[in-house]
Amino acid sequence: MKKYIFCRKNHSIIFSLKIRISVPFIVIEIKNPSMKHSSFLILGAIIAISVFISFKTIKHPQNLIWSDMEGYFVYLPSVFVYGDFGKEAVRDTNYIKPHPVSGKTYSKYTCGVAILELPFFLTAHLYSTISGNNQDMHAIYGRGNAIAGLFYFSLGLLILYHFVRRYYNKREVIIALFAIVLGTNLFYYTFYAPGMSHVYSFFLFSAFLLLTYDIFLPTNDVRRSTMFMWILYGLVFGMIVLVRPTNIIVGFIPIYIWWKKIVDPLPWIKANAWYLIIGALCFLLPFIPQVVYWKYVSGHYFLWSYGDESFKFWKEPKLFRVLFDAWNGWILYSPIVILPLYYLFKGRHTNQNFERIYLYIFAIATYIFASWWAWWFGGAFGHRSYVEYLAFLVLPLTSALQEARQNRLKYSILIMFIILCCYYSLGLTFLYSAPWDGENWTYKSVWDVVKKIFFVH
Numbered sequence: 406m407k408k409y410i411f412c413r414k415n416h417s418i419i420f421s422l423k424i425r426i427s428v429p430f431i432v433i434e435i436k437n438p439s440m441k442h443s444s445f446l447i448l449g450a451i452i453a454i455s456v457f458i459s460f461k462t463i464k465h466p467q468n469l470i471w472s473d474m475e476g477y478f479v480y481l482p483s484v485f486v487y488g489d490f491g492k493e494a495v496r497d498t499n500y501i502k503p504h505p506v507s508g509k510t511y512s513k514y515t516c517g518v519a520i521l522e523l524p525f526f527l528t529a530h531l532y533s534t535i536s537g538n539n540q541d542m543h544a545i546y547g548r549g550n551a552i553a554g555l556f557y558f559s560l561g562l563l564i565l566y567h568f569v570r571r572y573y574n575k576r577e578v579i580i581a582l583f584a585i586v587l588g589t590n591l592f593y594y595t596f597y598a599p600g601m602s603h604v605y606s607f608f609l610f611s612a613f614l615l616l617t618y619d620i621f622l623p624t625n626d627v628r629r630s631t632m633f634m635w636i637l638y639g640l641v642f643g644m645i646v647l648v649r650p651t652n653i654i655v656g657f658i659p660i661y662i663w664w665k666k667i668v669d670p671l672p673w674i675k676a677n678a679w680y681l682i683i684g685a686l687c688f689l690l691p692f693i694p695q696v697v698y699w700k701y702v703s704g705h706y707f708l709w710s711y712g713d714e715s716f717k718f719w720k721e722p723k724l725f726r727v728l729f730d731a732w733n734g735w736i737l738y739s740p741i742v743i744l745p746l747y748y749l750f751k752g753r754h755t756n757q758n759f760e761r762i763y764l765y766i767f768a769i770a771t772y773i774f775a776s777w778w779a780w781w782f783g784g785a786f787g788h789r790s791y792v793e794y795l796a797f798l799v800l801p802l803t804s805a806l807q808e809a810r811q812n813r814l815k816y817s818i819l820i821m822f823i824i825l826c827c828y829y830s831l832g833l834t835f836l837y838s839a840p841w842d843g844e845n846w847t848y849k850s851v852w853d854v855v856k857k858i859f860f861v862h
Contacts, residue, residue, distance in 0.1 A: 455559065459551050462596045466547030471497050473783075474600030477518035478550065480698070481526045483510055490702065496543065504702045511702050513710040514602075516695050517648030521605045525553035547600070554599020561608035562586070565799050568615045571624065577806040580823070581799050587827040588741035590787035591795055593834050597786075602648050606793035609645045613655060614796060616641060621662045635680040639687025647691045652793065654769050661762040714778055722775035727788060730781065731851050732842040738787035738833060741826035744819075745798035748805045758804070763797050770794060784840030786833075832858030 483494040490510035504511035529549030533542045569578045594603045616638045646653045667673045752760035809816040
């Protein structure tokens with residue numbers, strides 16, 4: 406429990422705000438009645454607008470259960486509707502095919518997304534059953550997945566706000582969060598493709614970041630590590646890896662922070678031995694259903710589920726293309742990330758906010774993406790594999806804004822740059838028609854779209 410006392414200047418208003426965090430739930434208590442009402446009105450308005458955008462952008466929710474998105478989702482109807490991994494649970498039979506050993510439905514994707522979608526799936530299934538609307542059940546399930554994506558997106562932002570607000574002013578934190586949402590493809594993977602794994606990983610990354618700092622860098626407002634925090638930490642990290650196995654690299658962050666901040670490592674390990682053991686066991690817990698599924702469909706507890714797909718370019722990674730290519734180049738489609746990346750690079754010498762480890766993480770992630778056989782990651786909008794890593798850019802972006810605030814001209818230029826990047830990214834989002842790749846998709850193709858955004862003929 407944390408308690409903050411706020412005093413508004415020139416007014417005799419004093420109120421207290423209590424925030425109790427227990428991921429995935431955050432409870433906010435505001436003692437002053439008028440502030441409570443205004444805060445909930447604002448929060449309610451944001452939620453209402455987000456739901457409205459979701460319903461407007463996803464006009465055919467049944468399409469959220471197709472291709473990759475169905476690969477993540479198929480676990481749920483197989484277990485809770487059909488009671489078996491038979492072909493009845495599959496819509497896209499050209500993409501999801503029976504396993505050659507057992508003949509059961511085989512998804513190459515792990516079940517992490519399905520676990521996070523579960524409460525929303527069960528709610529949609531209950532609604533479908535009660536209403537008797539079985540003919541439109543895929544649309545109902547698709548809408549449930551859309552609400553799930555919106556829920557985890559909102560929770561991820563709330564966690565990030567709480568985390569970054571510890572260090573910087575409220576206004577800069579809010580601007581940074583809006584910039585990351587509107588200036589990158591996080592918007593697309595929340596409102597247009599919430600059935601993909603990325604918005605779920607974004608939430609998990611946000612929770613992992615908060616828990617890492619609470620455990621290894623406790624402040625006066627954070628009590629020292631508790632068993633509950635370590636249980637939560639292990640579960641969150643386990644889910645991060647289960648949802649997207651390559652994201653295991655974020656585990657370097659707590660190791661780095663621990664190495665830099667703990668003066669006597671060995672006594673610390675001895676003092677926290679039980680916490681570490683419990684955290685490790687909780688890390689493994691989410692993998693139990695996955696291992697059971699692999700055994701069920703293949704006869705093996707562990708397997709490489711991607712077949713012939715591999716990191717074939719590991720000797721000659723497509724680094725430049727991942728970042729700048731017309732085929733989903735990350736920086737080409739989300740140029741706003743240049744700003745927080747620059748501030749990470751700028752702060753690497755002082756390393757005050759552990760800028761180096763985040764630079765290392767982005768470098769390793771880029772190498773992994775550039776080594777994959779489909780380095781552009783298929784029919785995606787922007788380079789989708791970076792979406793969850795955007796959680797690590799909110800802190801340096803807020804730092805950039807707060808530093809620039811000392812100079813009105815610099816601050817104004819920075820705000821204009823952010824607005825321009827958001828306009829550019831949203832313009833690309835609204836004009837996107839999959840896929841933007843293949844031999845016919847070139848820099849000229851991108852330029853033709855950009856000209857439409859800025860009304861250049």
